[in-house]
Structures are given as C-alpha cells and as structure tokens.
Amino acid sequence: MCGIGGIIFWDGRPTDGSVVERLLKIQSHRGPDGQGYWAGDGAVLAHNRLAIIDVDAGYQPMLTDDEQFIIVYNGELYNFHELRTELEAFGHRFRTRCDTEVILKSYVQWGADCLQRFRGMFAFVIWDRTKRKVFAARDRVGIKPLFFYQGDSFFAFSSEIQGLLSFDGIPNKLSFPALDHYLHYQYIAAPLTIYKDVCKLLPAHYLLLSAKGPLAAPVPYWDVRFVADRSRSEVEWLKALDDEISQSVKLHLVSDVPFGAFLSGGIDSSSVVYHMSRYLEAPVKTYTIGFHEATYDEREYAGKVARFVGSDHHFEVVHPGSFNLLDDLLYKLVQHYGEPFADSSAIPTYFVSRLAGSHVKMVLSGDGGDELFAGYNTYTNILGSCDVRASKWKLLIARLFRSSINGSIARKARQLPCAEALLSHGTFYAYFRDDARKKLYKPETAALISEKEQGRLYCDFYERSRAKECLSALQYLDIKTYLPGDILTKVDVASMMHSLEVRVPLLDHKVIELAAQVPSELKIKLMGNGDIQKKYLLKKHADSLFPAGFFDRPKQGFGVPIDNWFGGKLFPEVQKRIMSKQGILGDLFNRDVLSELVSSPGAARNNSGRIWALVFLQAWAERFGYA
Numbered sequence: 018m019c020g021i022g023g024i025i026f027w028d029g030r031p032t033d034g035s036v037v038e039r040l041l042k043i044q045s046h047r048g049p050d051g052q053g054y055w056a057g058d059g060a061v062l063a064h065n066r067l068a069i070i071d072v073d074a075g076y077q078p079m080l081t082d083d084e085q086f087i088i089v090y091n092g093e094l095y096n097f098h099e100l101r102t103e104l105e106a107f108g109h110r111f112r113t114r115c116d117t118e119v120i121l122k123s124y125v126q127w128g129a130d131c132l133q134r135f136r137g138m139f140a141f142v143i144w145d146r147t148k149r150k151v152f153a154a155r156d157r158v159g160i161k162p163l164f165f166y167q168g169d170s171f172f173a174f175s176s177e178i179q180g181l182l183s184f185d186g187i188p189n190k191l192s193f194p195a196l197d198h199y200l201h202y203q204y205i206a207a208p209l210t211i212y213k214d215v216c217k218l219l220p221a222h223y224l225l226l227s228a229k230g231p232l233a234a235p236v237p238y239w240d241v242r243f244v245a246d247r248s249r250s251e252v253e254w255l256k257a258l259d260d261e262i263s264q265s266v267k268l269h270l271v272s273d274v275p276f277g278a279f280l281s282g283g284i285d286s287s288s289v290v291y292h293m294s295r296y297l298e299a300p301v302k303t304y305t306i307g308f309h310e311a312t313y314d315e316r317e318y319a320g321k322v323a324r325f326v327g328s329d330h331h332f333e334v335v336h337p338g339s340f341n342l343l344d345d346l347l348y349k350l351v352q353h354y355g356e357p358f359a360d361s362s363a364i365p366t367y368f369v370s371r372l373a374g375s376h377v378k379m380v381l382s383g384d385g386g387d388e389l390f391a392g393y394n395t396y397t398n399i400l401g402s403c404d405v406r407a408s409k410w411k412l413l414i415a416r417l418f419r420s421s422i423n424g425s426i427a428r429k430a431r432q433l434p435c436a437e438a439l440l441s442h443g444t445f446y447a448y449f450r451d452d453a454r455k456k457l458y459k460p461e462t463a464a465l466i467s468e469k470e471q472g473r474l475y476c477d478f479y480e481r482s483r484a485k486e487c488l489s490a491l492q493y494l495d496i497k498t499y500l501p502g503d504i505l506t507k508v509d510v511a512s513m514m515h516s517l518e519v520r521v522p523l524l525d526h527k528v529i530e531l532a533a534q535v536p537s538e539l540k541i542k543l544m545g546n547g548d549i550q551k552k553y554l555l556k557k558h559a560d561s562l563f564p565a566g567f568f569d570r571p572k573q574g575f576g577v578p579i580d581n582w583f584g585g586k587l588f589p590e591v592q593k594r595i596m597s598k599q600g601i602l603g604d605l606f607n608r609d610v611l612s613e614l615v616s617s618p619g620a621a622r623n624n625s626g627r628i629w630a631l632v633f634l635q636a637w638a639e640r641f642g643y644a
Contacts, residue, residue, distance in 0.1 A: 020044030032057070047065045094120060095136050133238065189642065200630060258274060258554060277377045293327045294328065388495045388499070392555075594616060596612060596615065
C-alpha cells in the first residue's frame with residue numbers, strides 16, 4: 018500500500034526530482050517506509066512506500082531489466098505467486114519477491130490484457146520510455162484511488178487530489194456539477210471531482226496515452242452482470258458462498274508484516290474474522306470503536322464475536338470530550354480527503370484506523386456485504402415503490418421473491434417501472450433533494466448548474482446494468498457509484514492517514530461475480546412472521562459459523578451521534594459557521610435557507626447531515642480555495 022504520483026511532459030523537456038518534491042511530502046503518510054522517484058525523457062514518476070510484501074527489496078519506481086518500462090503502483094495483488102510462476106515459464110526472471118515486479122512483467126508479457134489476470138486492489142501507472150506511452154489502470158471496484166489531469170502538453174496523476182494539485186499548471190476551477198452532486202449524495206462519484214479539469218479514473222478502467230495521440234478516454238476492462246442462477250438449491254448456494262469467501266479471506270492474508278481486522282459485530286466483519294481465525298495460528302487482532310450513546314455503540318456485539326473466535330480484541334470509546342471536532346478533526350479530514358466529503362462515518366473510521374494503526378500495518382474489513390447481498394433499507398423501500406399499491410409493498414416483495422419466479426409474476430417483475438425506482442432511490446439517499454438544492458442556491462449559482470447534468474451519471478450506470486430485475490439494477494448502481502465514491506473512499510483515506518492498509522475480501526471480484534448470480538429471493542426474503550430479511554443468504558452463512566441467534570438483532574450502521582452533538586454543546590459553533598457571511602457558503606447559497614437549518618438546537622439536530630456537508634464544504638474551501 019503506497020502513494021503514487023508523477024508527471025509526463027509530451028515534449029520530453031528536461032526534468033528532475035524537484036518536480037515531485039511537494040507531491041512526496043503531501044503523500045508521505047501513505048508511505049512512511051520510504052520514498053523515491055525516477056526522472057528522465059520528460060517524465061518523473063514518484064512513490065511513497067508502505068512496505069507490506071518483500072519489505073527489504075520491493076522499492077519503487079521499479080524498472081524492467083532493459084529499463085524500457087517503469088512502474089509506480091499502489092495496492093496488493095493476491096495471486097502474484099501464481100502469476101510469477103506463469104511468467105517464469107515464459108522466460109521472465111525476477112529480482113524481488115514482490116507483486117510490483119509481477120505487475121510490471123505481466124504488462125510486458127500481455128499488455129492491457131494483464132488486467133484480466135489480476136486478483137487484488139490496485140492503481141498503477143507504467144511509462145514506456147521507448148514508445149513514449151502511458152498505461153494507467155484502477156482495480157475493478159475502485160478500492161484504490163487514482164486522480165489525473167490531461168492537458169495538451171502534459172499528463173499528471175496521483176493517489177490524492179491534493180498531491181495532484183502540487184504540480185504547476187493544473188487549474189483549481191470549481192466544478193458546479195460536482196458541487197451539485199456532493200450536496201445531493203454527500204460525495205462526488207468518478208469521473209467527477211470538485212475541480213472542473215481534474216478526473217478520477219473510473220474503477221475497472223484503464224488509460225492508454227501517447228504523445229502522438231489525442232486525449233484518450235478511459236477504456237473499461239471488466240463489468241459485473243447480474244444474472245440469477247436458480248439451478249442451485251439454497252444449501253448449494255450456502256456451500257458455494259462459504260467456499261468463495263473462505264478462499265478470498267485466505268488470499269487476503271498474504272503479508273510480511275503484522276495485521277488484524279476491523280470488527281463491528283455485524284455479520285460482514287464477523288464472518289471475515291471467523292474465516293481469518295480458521296487460517297491463523299495466533300489470535301486475530303480485532304479493533305472496534307464505541308460511543309456512550311447506546312444507539313451507535315457496537316462494543317457489546319463486537320466483544321461477543323471476539324470472545325467466540327478468541328481474538329485479541331481492542332476498542333476505544335469516542336465522545337466529544339475526547340477530541341475537538343470542528344477545530345481539529347474536521348481540518349485533518351479536509352486536508353486528507355482533498356475535496357468535499359460529507360459521510361460522517363469518516364469520523365469513527367478515522368478513530369478505528371488510528372487504533373489499529375498503533376498496533377499493526379494492515380487489517381481486513383467487511384465492506385461490500387450490503388451492496389452485494391442487498392443489506393440496505395433502500396432496497397426494500399425502493400422495491401415497494403415499484404408498485405402503485407405502495408402500502409402493499411410487503412405483499413409485492415413476497416410475490417416477486419418467491420423461490421420460483423416464473424409465469425405472470427416473472428412478467429410483472431420485468432415490467433417494473435425501474436425509472437421510478439431509480440428516482441426514488443436517489444431521493445432516499447439525498448442530503449439536499451432536488452427542490453432543497455434549488456432553494457439553497459443563489460440564482461447566479463443555480464444558473465451554473467445544468468439540469469441535464471443532474472442525475473445523468475446515475476442514469477448512465479443504471480442503463481448499463483442490463484439487469485432484468487429492479488433489485489439487481491439498483492445493486493449494480495450502488496457498486497458503481499456509492500461503493501467506490503463513498504464507502505471505499507472513506508476507508509482508503511481514513512486508514513492511509515494512519516499509514517494503515519485495509520483489505521476487503523468480500524470485494525474480491527470472484528466473490529462479486531458469485532453474488533451477482535444469487536437469486537433475488539435469496540437476498541431479500543419475506544419470513545414466515547411477516548418480517549423482511551435483508552441480506553438473507555449472507556446471514557444464513559453467518560448463522561452457520563456462529564451459534565444460533567448470534568445475529569438476531571436489528572442492523573446497525575457505522576455512524577456517529579452527530580445529531581446529538583450539533584443539537585447539543587456544538588450548536589453555537591455550527592450556527593456561527595453556517596451563518597458566516599464570508600467564504601463559499603456566503604458566496605453561493607441563500608442565507609435565509611441556511612438560517613432555517615440552524616434556527617434552533619432542534620433544527621440543527623434534525624439537519625445534522627446537511628450541516629456537516631456544509632461545514633465540510635466551508636472548511637475545504639478555506640483550506641484549498643476555489644476559482
């Protein structure tokens with residue numbers, strides 16, 4: 018796990034390491050174990066190293082023996098041993114034991130097709146000195162980030178947007194479509210960034226650029242198809258799921274340094290920790306964050322799992338008196354996220370990463386279970402909206418998700434008004450809904466945001482899903498947008514702030530492809546007592562690992578009691594900040610609408626998510642500025 022960055026001038030002008038000095042300093046937390054750069058031929062490639070594999074020899078940038086190809090790489094390749102054996106059969110010889118050299122020589126051997134062979138998380142750039150070509154790629158679901166800028170005279174890239182802006186000549190002009198997206202969804206999905214001319218490389222895409230060619234568009238190399246396989250029984254599905262998750266966890270344990278796991282006590286992280294305990298001789302080191310507010314506190318459930326698997330368990334309690342949210346932590350988050358990011362669960366993720374990072378250099382997490390196996394309330398709520406009899410949504414789900422879906426019921430499922438479901442899905446997620454954003458913007462701000470752009474990104478992904486069932490289409494949408502844009506961004510940034518690598522075995526592409534074949538009725542199931550069981554198959558899998566009734570409790574999200582904080586002791590400060598006439602809030606937004614959000618402690622409590630989004634935006638603008 019590392020930080021990468023670099024710049025390639027197409028005219029081949031003389032360059033040296035001074036070009037990347039600021040970049041290496043800005044991204045030093047991503048690689049405290051070393052840093053380096055390579056310069057020549059108008060290119061400078063830089064690398065900050067967090068040593069996990071082949072600690073003594075895996076330094077970057079790394080060159081091929083003939084020095085034609087140079088790579089900088091961030092991530093982990095879990096099947097690199099097998100690929101190395103295959104490459105050796107082609108005559109390749111290796112100087113190191115690390116996965117970086119395997120990626121580099123895989124590209125030499127197979128070109129862009131090498132991506133089909135990789136099993137892992139990655140973002141990397143390879144510079145071909147002879148042909149003066151750039152090959153850049155990002156993993157299938159966007160676990161690792163890659164920001165880039167394409168200009169007429171140069172191409173620049175980095176692991177963090179603030180690192181990219183360290184290069185001269187990259188404009189910082191505010192993207193109003195991205196701002197609108199942020200206020201709606203609390204994050205900014207790829208390829209957008211808060212800066213008009215800076216992009217995120219889409220997950221499962223690569224770039225191939227050269228000095229002679231025009232500016233190139235990213236090329237997709239993988240996609241997930243949701244096609245239900247109803248030939249297997251529930252028992253067979255449970256066996257297949259257990260095998261795939263177990264194998265993925267085993268692969269994710271490859272490491273030359275101490276490691277552990279995040280543990281919330283829910284079925285996702287608990288299942289991962291259980292499988293870890295099967296393969297490790299020593300107790301798994303597990304880490305949990307708790308709160309004084311019982312609604313948000315997961316210590317009891319995490320401790321219960323820890324005792325059952327025999328883990329070496331650690332926890333920390335977070336409360337307003339233990340840190341300064343608005344004058345300290347907020348600005349740390351702004352500095353590292355580099356663009357507005359309003360998911361307040363970044364706060365506990367920061368603390369659990371700090372806790373784990375004080376003990377180990379790598380952890381496994383349970384992220385991905387909700388997207389793959391339908392764990393969010395939005396899925397049941399949205400499916401209800403697919404029928405005009407909205408009050409009968411439980412009955413509708415019972416009809417749509419019976420064990421054999423055929424005949425007239427199947428035809429009805431195919432005819433669901435999924436466009437309406439998409440609209441409802443986006444509305445459910447919204448911090449500021451469409452009408453609220455229109456009221457929030459000053460007229461001159463609204464004029465800079467095209468209504469044609471609003472929702473276009475989501476509609477494009479929705480149509481691309483080719484899913485026949487509404488649930489599958491919504492899952493596809495979340496895997497392409499919310500998962501990489503919010504969940505994985507949150508974890509990557511918060512963990513790398515503490516030089517901690519996080520691996521996500523449930524998001525191995527083999528697990529994803531298996532989950533995409535699971536029938537909808539095994540993801541959301543109407544139980545005999547009339548309740549709806551979300552994530553049914555994954556819960557059945559967890560029930561097979563732990564004692565009966567172990568997970569019989571309501572789903573608990575990984576959040577913070579920010580509503581209590583903003584409606585309590587922090588109210589005077591948030592009111593002061595929201596009502597400031599200075600800065601981006603005063604420049605772009607309607608003061609009367611802002612006033613309503615903080616008119617009283619009760620209003621601040623009810624609008625805590627919106628307030629956090631605005632406070633974060635304000636702090637970002639203060640730190641980085643905008644044009």
